[in-house]
Amino acid sequence: MVRTRFAPSPTGYLHIGGVRTALFNWLFAKRHGGQFVLRIDDTDQQRNVDEALAPILHGFRWLGMDWDEGPEVGGPFEPYYQSQRLERYQTAAKKLLADGFAYYDYATPEELDAERKAAEAAKRPFQYSRAYMAETEAERAKWEAEGRSFVVRLKMPREGVCAFNDSVRGDVEFQWSKENDHVIQRADGTCLYHLASVVDDHDLEITHVIRAEEHLSNTPRQIFIGQSLGYELPQYAHLPYVAEPGSKNKLSKRKLEKYLKNADFKRLNEHGQAIAEQIKLQTSAETFNPVIVDFYELTGYLPEAILNYLVLLGWSLDDKTEDLTIDEMIANFSLERVTKAPASFDCKKLWSFQDRYMQKLPLKQKTAKCLSFLQAAELVADPAPCEAGPKLTRIIEACGDRLKVLGDIIAYADYFFVADDQMKYDEKAFAKRLSDPQPQALLAKFRQTLAALETWDVATLDKAMHDFVAAEGIKIGEIIHAVRIGTTGQGVGPGLFDCLDILGKESCLARIDRTLALAAERNAT
């Protein structure tokens, strides 16, 4: 039975790189009919774990990555919080101590620091001298008489090699002599990550530890802990990390300012910020930016698109396949096809996946999802009046592939829902197309044509416009932009006849009248 895990630390947000790691774990478990467990690595923080965890669990749910065991769902190995498993680690530490694989260390941080500095000055790698190591009661008593407190350190081997097989890197070797005696238990009795992690992986019967490459150099000490405790070791797989846009540095949550200098990243971010503003979302750069998964949910990306983009970051099916359904990912995922080199986060490519998935989304679903954005923007009441649905469907059809994310509906649809006398104008477009008397006169004249129409549909409007153009001997561009701005306030948008049709005759005429009046007013000043 394959069991994998993802072990987030409750930080308050779900990092996109973390999702990629989690996704690979999840896919691997699913592929082998195994289980995926979520374990919370909260050995360090005590307060507000629930609060800091909520966005992470929410992110997993949104992405559709369900966990078989873990917070909220429970499981046979409860609890799934490291903060609640302290006794297990202490027991393990005790055993390590009893078997001579760990020792009490009475060195003060200052003494340790001095050793470290001396090593540095002598240009040799630091290795603790074990000067304050105590392995017998007598030694302990001696140090304690001096009033010293202790931590528990691993007594790492100082010769030989640590060799292990990694599912993505192949055979890896480390010299034991280069390893340090890592602390596994603090003076206050609490235990550290490496001990906790190894004990938990064993207790939770994790078979495959699939994690980011940054843990590769931690592996020897974890192997030492595991072996010393008599555990059967899991199979390791170290994934290349996700790198910054346009560089090979590890993508981090703390370097937002730097990423914003990347034009693509900046554009993606600004687009999201604009939507957030429209739905009156209070955002902070810390938790709302393209490195954090919430960003994509809040602005209306589709989870399948995100997942599809991420799965291809360090993995591929073959030389051609780009679009994969979740089922196809599960059916085909393998660690053997994971790349070794880090992959940069490419905003443009993510965007193109989103675009394609958006166009594939059935109209009915798109309508339902867009509706909640319009409601958040307070353009449509909640619950929605019954005429809103069909109208929105028509708008979305008219928008076609202009909608790249669900949140785009706001910018494309606001003028369809706003009262005629509340419609806002894009001033640049107004100035360009309606500041001269000529287009104003044409618009006024075309208004009469529209007023005279008895039927009001796309075909009729289209014909009316073309007849008008022919009769006036003008080019269509000379009138159509003025009509668009006159009725929608915008210089760009869906096909004009669709817009007019959706708006209806009464609104169109009222809006054109208002526009004409405004233009006249501006002529005068």
Next chain:
RNA sequence: GGCCCCAUCGUCUAGUGGCCUAGGACUCCGGCCUUUCACGCCGGCAACACGGGUUCGAACCCCGUUGGGGUCACCA
């Protein structure tokens, strides 16, 4: 700096000794279409880091160089 990992178009990648004149995708650049925008269509630019081997033959194997990155906590 020590240790470890990595190295194909700008980016994500295919490629496991001959099928490679190196394939696909995104981006970019032309052109077409077009009432705006967005699509769509057609075409194009663009890579095996370098140097040695091994071999009849190397993007693929070996060694070295260079470059990039990760990691060196009483963080996770």
